Amino acid sequence: MSSEHAPRRRVVITGCGVISPIGLNAAAFWESLLAGRSGIRRIENFEVSDLPTQIAAQVKDFDPEQYMPRKVWRRIDPFAQYALAAAVEAVEGAKIEFDEELAPRVGVQIGSGYGPSTIQSQVTLGLHEKGARSIGPFTSAASAIDNAAGEIAIRFGAKGPSGAISTACASGTSAIGEAMRWIQWGVCDVVLAGGADDSVTRSDIASACSARALSRRNDDPEHACRPFDNERDGFIMASGAGVLVLEEAERAMRRGAPILAELVGYGASTDAYHPTAPHPEGAGAQQAMRAALADARIDASEVDYVNAHGTSTKLNDRIETLAIRQVFGDHALRVPISSTKSMTGHMIGAAGAVEAIAALHAIRDGVVPPTINCFDPEDTEVNYVPHTAQEHKVDVAMSNSFGFAGHNAVAILRAWKP
Amino acid sequence: MTTEEILEGLTAILQEVAGTDPAEVELDKSFVNDLDVDSLLMVEVVVAAEERFGVSISEDDLKDGSTVGDLVQSIQGVLAAV
Secondary structure, rough: OOOOOOOOOOOOEEEEEEEEOOOOOHHHHHHHHHOOOOOOOOOOOOOOOEEEEEEEEOOOOOHHHHHOOOOHHOOOHHHHHHHHHHHHHHHHOOOOOOOOOOOOHEEEEOOOOOHHHHHHHHHHHHHHOOOOHHHHOOOOHHHHOHHHHHEEEEEEEHOOOOEEOOOOHHHHHHHHHHHHHHHHHOOOEEEEEEEEEEEOHHHHHHHHHHOEEEOOOOOOOOHHOOOOOOOOOEEEEEEEEEEEEEHHHHHHHHHOOOOOEEEEEEEEEOOOOOOOOOOOOOOHHHHHHHHHHHHHHHHHHHHHHOOOOOOOHHHHHHHHHHHHHHHHHHHHHOEEEEEOHHHHEOHHHHHHHHHHHHHHHHHHOOOOEEEEEOOOOOOOOOOOOOOOOEEEOOOOOEEEOHHHHHHEEEEEEEEEOO | OOOOHHHHHHHHHHHHHOOOOOHHOOOOEOOOOOOOOOOOHHHHHHHHHHHHHHHOOOHHHOOOOHHHHHHHHHHHHHHOOO
16 A cells, blocks of 8 residues: 555544653643653662662652542552553543444553563562462453553443553553554554553662663762763663553544644664664664654654653663764754653653653643753764753654664654644 | 451451442442452452451352352351351
């Protein structure tokens, strides 16, 4: 099916929801980003004395009862609670109702890198300490990575395709991109798409420490995540969720939906190089950015803002900068490039979804959020938006996500023009 | 142990496990049909009741449509046999 013969269905974003370490809804999250507020603190809910990294960006003061009945939140992992809460906000914002006619056309795609970390740890400890009888009847469902998608589908009666794509740190962007295809291909008219993770358990922190991936700046949490700064020493594990309501554009217009932005491009690739390290020239990252631009039928010079993957690891930030320079040429010296992970930490599967939501706010407000703690930039010719937000007219925004196992995913959003 | 004491314990368990309103818990209420406690939630209720009352309850005792009263009787039966 070529584009000349079948103009493809356009996909718009009509709602968004965020649960993050710096805000428990999209508005609070955006306000924190513009204020340059860090969500990174010392971990206090489990023993960290033997762990090289003792800091993280965790969701604070979250009350699941506000979003779902007790019998639902008791049976699911925090990562799924966050996803469901973000979906509730997104659906309310979209002012959409899932009636019987629409239900079979509504999909759910919630990506996650590590999924229900807490429940998985509890099962292992419970079996060891109390035996099989201690394992609850919902564990089998709740300990799987697709559980967030399943609970969201139950909540809203969404009866189209559903599931969880898992591409490590790129999962949220992959979910949004694959969900966009469902709508473009005519499989769905609406998809609740996003990502969620709560990978801040002893086992998550211990294993990421062993991978030499995490910052060890335990004595200075708010300055620990410093993407593109030469003193960076690793990423910060974080929790959260982001969910978007993606909707076929004509349908959204017909019902007078609040259209936040258009989702115009998606590109994915794989480094096929190393389990944790990125390809030295960022070949996979470049390929994904180019694929997303081609998909959007947009030239790199038209991009007004790049929400970088920007993890604060030595390798990612150097190679991502090189890759952006390769793809954007001279435009790389003009386009603002920032990493909101400097404030949120790395929400793994939620990162791409939450960052797409940051990008759509940048389009809406004409302001791009800063990279905090970028005192001594990796590349002195690039505008990493250090310390404070900057005003820029943003028509087109690119959101990058590059994961372990070499998974790369890039999404492009554009201001809505009917 | 009296019926009232067991009922009080089960009411607390149902509130904890299933979020059931204590005012709804009566002997003639069916778990599935009246209290929206399905067979999987029942597993949790039974395990919690076993811990609370120090008994072992056979799942065969509790059929579809079992009432709160059935579970109270089952617990009393085991306690009486001790």
